[in-house]
Amino acid sequence: MTAVQKTRAEASAVGRRGAPPPGPAGGRPRPGRRRRTAALTPWLFLAVPLTLLLVFTYLPVADMVGYSFTDWDGTSPERSLVGGENYTDLVTRPQLFEVFLVSGFYLAASFVQIAVALYFATVLSFNTRFRNVFKGLLFFPYLVNGVAVGFVFLYFFQPDGTLDTLLRLVGVDGRHLWLGDPDLANPSLAGVSVWRFTGLNMVLFLGAIQSIPPHLYEAAQLDGANRWQQFRHIIAPGIKPVISLSFILAVSGSLAVFEIPYIMTGGANGTETFVIQTVKLAFQFDKVGLASASAVVLLVLILLITWVQRRLIPEERVELS
Amino acid sequence: MRKSWMALVAATAVAATACSGQGGGGRGEIAAPPSDPAKVSGEITVLTNRSDQIADGTLEKYAEEFGEVYPGVKVKFEGLTDYEGETKIRMNTENYGDVLLIPNSLSVEQYPTFFAPLGEAGELSKKFDYTDHATVDGQVYGLANIGVANGFVYNKAVWAKAGITEWPATPEEFVADLRKIRARTDAVPYYTNYKDGWPLTNWTNAIGSPGCDPGSYDSLAKTAKPWSPGSDLHTIDELLYTVVDGKLSESDPTTTNWEDSKTQMGAGRIASMWLGSWAISQMRTAAEAAGKKPDDIGFMPFPAQKDGKFCSVLRPDYQYAVNVHSGKKAAARAWIDWYITKSGQAAAEGSISSVKGAPLPDTLKPFSDNDVTLIPQHQENVADVHAIDKASEIGITVQDYRQKLVDVARGAADGDMDSYFEELNGKWSEAQQTLGG
Numbered sequence: 001m002t003a004v005q006k007t008r009a010e011a012s013a014v015g016r017r018g019a020p021p022p023g024p025a026g027g028r029p030r031p032g033r034r035r036r037t038a039a040l041t042p043w044l045f046l047a048v049p050l051t052l053l054l055v056f057t058y059l060p061v062a063d064m065v066g067y068s069f070t071d072w073d074g075t076s077p078e079r080s081l082v083g084g085e086n087y088t089d090l091v092t093r094p095q096l097f098e099v100f101l102v103s104g105f106y107l108a109a110s111f112v113q114i115a116v117a118l119y120f121a122t123v124l125s126f127n128t129r130f131r132n133v134f135k136g137l138l139f140f141p142y143l144v145n146g147v148a149v150g151f152v153f154l155y156f157f158q159p160d161g162t163l164d165t166l167l168r169l170v171g172v173d174g175r176h177l178w179l180g181d182p183d184l185a186n187p188s189l190a191g192v193s194v195w196r197f198t199g200l201n202m203v204l205f206l207g208a209i210q211s212i213p214p215h216l217y218e219a220a221q222l223d224g225a226n227r228w229q230q231f232r233h234i235i236a237p238g239i240k241p242v243i244s245l246s247f248i249l250a251v252s253g254s255l256a257v258f259e260i261p262y263i264m265t266g267g268a269n270g271t272e273t274f275v276i277q278t279v280k281l282a283f284q285f286d287k288v289g290l291a292s293a294s295a296v297v298l299l300v301l302i303l304l305i306t307w308v309q310r311r312l313i314p315e316e317r318v319e320l321s
Numbered sequence: 322m323r324k325s326w327m328a329l330v331a332a333t334a335v336a337a338t339a340c341s342g343q344g345g346g347g348r349g350e351i352a353a354p355p356s357d358p359a360k361v362s363g364e365i366t367v368l369t370n371r372s373d374q375i376a377d378g379t380l381e382k383y384a385e386e387f388g389e390v391y392p393g394v395k396v397k398f399e400g401l402t403d404y405e406g407e408t409k410i411r412m413n414t415e416n417y418g419d420v421l422l423i424p425n426s427l428s429v430e431q432y433p434t435f436f437a438p439l440g441e442a443g444e445l446s447k448k449f450d451y452t453d454h455a456t457v458d459g460q461v462y463g464l465a466n467i468g469v470a471n472g473f474v475y476n477k478a479v480w481a482k483a484g485i486t487e488w489p490a491t492p493e494e495f496v497a498d499l500r501k502i503r504a505r506t507d508a509v510p511y512y513t514n515y516k517d518g519w520p521l522t523n524w525t526n527a528i529g530s531p532g533c534d535p536g537s538y539d540s541l542a543k544t545a546k547p548w549s550p551g552s553d554l555h556t557i558d559e560l561l562y563t564v565v566d567g568k569l570s571e572s573d574p575t576t577t578n579w580e581d582s583k584t585q586m587g588a589g590r591i592a593s594m595w596l597g598s599w600a601i602s603q604m605r606t607a608a609e610a611a612g613k614k615p616d617d618i619g620f621m622p623f624p625a626q627k628d629g630k631f632c633s634v635l636r637p638d639y640q641y642a643v644n645v646h647s648g649k650k651a652a653a654r655a656w657i658d659w660y661i662t663k664s665g666q667a668a669a670e671g672s673i674s675s676v677k678g679a680p681l682p683d684t685l686k687p688f689s690d691n692d693v694t695l696i697p698q699h700q701e702n703v704a705d706v707h708a709i710d711k712a713s714e715i716g717i718t719v720q721d722y723r724q725k726l727v728d729v730a731r732g733a734a735d736g737d738m739d740s741y742f743e744e745l746n747g748k749w750s751e752a753q754q755t756l757g758g
Contacts, residue, residue: 075412076431154516158576179575182733266518268724269575269733283406284719285711286426 061299068292074282079289086293096294099274102186102261103254106273109190110250114243116194117201122231124202125209135206139199146196150263153192154179157264182270189261189271196260197253201246208239244313251309252302274298351460352437352643352650354658362393363649365656368408368418370639372400383664387656390663394652415646419653422639423455423463425718429704432462436642437650439464439657449661450675451637454700463640466661467599467672470633470685470695471526474600475593476586476608477619479508483592488621488631488691492560495624499569499592508592511564512582515574515727518720523596524557525717526636528698530623531556533632535696541717542705545750548742554717555742556625558726562738565730574727583607589617599638601684602671620685622693631693637675705756713752715745 068086072079090096120138124131141149156162157178164175178188212234220230236243258275261267267276274294282291355361374380375398384396399418401407408424411417412435423436438460439445445461446452455463480486483502489495499510514520529537531553541547547554564570571577585591587607594600598620605615622631641660643653660666667674671684681689688695710717722745728734729741736744 075409075427075435077434154576154578159573161576175572177573177575180573180733182728185575265516265575266720266724268515268518268721269728280721281714283409283426284716284721285714287711287714 064292065296067288068296070289072288073286074288075286082289086290087297089290090293090297096277097274099272099277100255102271102273103257105186105190106193106254106257107251109187109194110197110254113194113198114201114246114250117198117246118205118243120198121202121205121209122235125206125235126227135202138202141196142199144196146259147263149192149196150260153260154264157188179265179269185265185269185271189264192260192264193257204242204246205239208242209235212238244309247313248306248309251305255302255305256298350437350650352439352647352654354654355651358391358655359393361391361652361655363652364395364397365419365647365649365652366397366399367656368399368401368404368421370401370404370422372402375400383660383666386664387659390659391652391655394655396656415644417644419644419647419649420641420656421644423642425639428707429455429457429700432457432642433460433645435645436462437645437647438462439643439654448677450635450677450697451640454637454703455640455642463642464657464661465637465640465675467638467667467670468635468675468697469526469597469599469638470635470673470688471523471530471595471597472620472622472633472688473593474586474596474604475619475621476508476589476591476617478613478617479506479589479592480619482506489624490626490631492556492563492624495560496563496567496569499564500567502592503569506592508590509571509585510569510592512577512585512591512594513561513565513570513574513727514577514579514582514594515724516577517579518724520579520594520596521720521723521727522718524561524723526597526634527557527595527623528553529634529696530632531625533625533627533630533694533696535634536699538706539699539702542702542709545753546746547749548745557623558723558742559738560624561723562726562730565727566738570727574731584611587611587613587618589613598685599670599672605684620687622688631691632696633688633693635673635695635697638672708756709749709752712756713748715748715752 067079069081069083070079071082071085120134124135124138128134144152158164159175159177159180163178167173176184179185216234217230220234225233256275257273258279261271261273262276262279265271267273267280275298278291278294278298281287281294369375369380371380380398384398387396388394404422405424405426408417408421409426412424412427417435423432427435432455440461442452442456442459442461445464449464450468451465452461454465455461479502480498483498483505485498485501489498502508502510528541529535534540534553537553541554544552546552548558549555565574582591582594583603584607586594586604587609588611601618601620604618608615608618622633625631641657643650643657647653661674662676666672667679668682671682673679673682673685707718715722725734726738726741729736729738
């Protein structure tokens, strides 16, 4: 759903690739120097990603947790410790959590997104004509910079803009304020998010589907199974871990939506999300301490939800043969 | 293995302390104007929000002219499109140029931490306007290049087509005029620029105009309920509310576009917008580009009169300051003084020069012709006003609360004007009490 997802997906991909099994270094290892270098090799490979991870992820997070216990305003060189005051401030202001209702729209949209992605991934895993073209077309939106997506869709949603014109062509009349009408604004924005991230989900699913041995389909075809039955009994169980991962990412992603609404509406007209609210607290009202605290709360919330999800749907190894 | 871990930990620790450390190099040293131009030398970096003037070579031209007077100084510009955001983050380090514009979000009492004093207030205020906006303990920390008057930029041709020739003198007359425009022309009577947002913040600069009171903004620090009937904020925001409520603004505020609005104003598809005087020349250019007369673009004050005269508040634009950590303070100060007094930049753009006694620019001729009183805004309690504003999370200098006001007016958010003003009053007085107690 958001950049958070993107970095996570990349991080997990890096994680998978980044750790080569420390196998024997070929030949008969001489004891001493040779063995030491061999033991060091995986760490050398790991050094770069680990440094990046530490410097750009864990260190800032540690800093942020530190700020959340201060009253820092973002510019002043002084800041004083205020203990847990920011946190008590947060929990005594329930209206700060009302914005999570907006996340509901994105959560609903991400289910649509997963369904659509699953459909296309399945269709494109068979021998469809022009499948590579379609793969490219569907993945393309994900490659477009989020800011550009925001601007493109601003024109798309303008009264008498692209969407209205298209609707008129197919006979649906009427001017809609896609972003102006408070009932339509959030669904419109969630729609943009579906457009943008379906391709990523599709590629994840497609990769998983391709790891299913082809002879299973052959056997199923011999037994007279149709496409739906193949999907239901071979593909769906075969890629279950990836689907459940997608759901986890969907939930955390929709809690942390930022880019699209921030660029398109700036959080106006009832489209403010928790992250936009946090950014405004920090940079408009100079309450970096309070904003850090709400970022920490969001982090804890996402960890908690992920943990509950993993508890409900435990990871199981899928054996395909 | 252990060694490399240690190195990593040490490196991160160093990085962490480097981030939070603030050295104090040359604090308190006055950035005085050099007495002999030939003796100053060095390369200075000027941070600017005018990346457009870097692109078209205007600033480079000024730097060359400056170089003729100060041959030893080389001026380098750094344009920032998101000036406010980027500068504020850079100010956590020592590296924020030699000359920079003071970010609006910085409060005045923080100035001595970041900027070098430029001189005594008593001395500088004789030569420049608006020095009181950047004075802390008798020292001035920033000099504005230009001042900005506020009013409605309007398309005279459209207003004339609707049969209006006189400036409206009350908010009610103004709304009645907009209704005439709605009825008799195709133009959008008023354009809010809701999506870009910052044009909405300009309404705050009208504070002082309704009652012709230069101390009106200052008095917010002592006012418990700034949105009570009769107060400036009530009058101003009520006007905006009535305009939107009466469907006299654009139909979809959420997809507005500032650049596009200039073209529309120039072409006569928009009748009026509340902006600063700096916008006049931009609108005239737009009118010319649209094939209309630049003179069609007019400027009128807030529709309120005191003793039969209109009032418009004067506020400084960005103020130039010298980085307190700069090693070339004399050269930096020389640039600021030369840019403000000698470059002719203010006149070239039709802005109000901050040099005392400079004539009003051509763009403001309608104001001088009609005897509009220009009142410089007092800024003695401005730090308190901003402290209350930030604590209350209302943000009178940011767009959010007026966007909500527009939403309420057009029926996209719950409540009505009175309930919303009541809510704002409540937040303001609560913050005021918290800070005061």
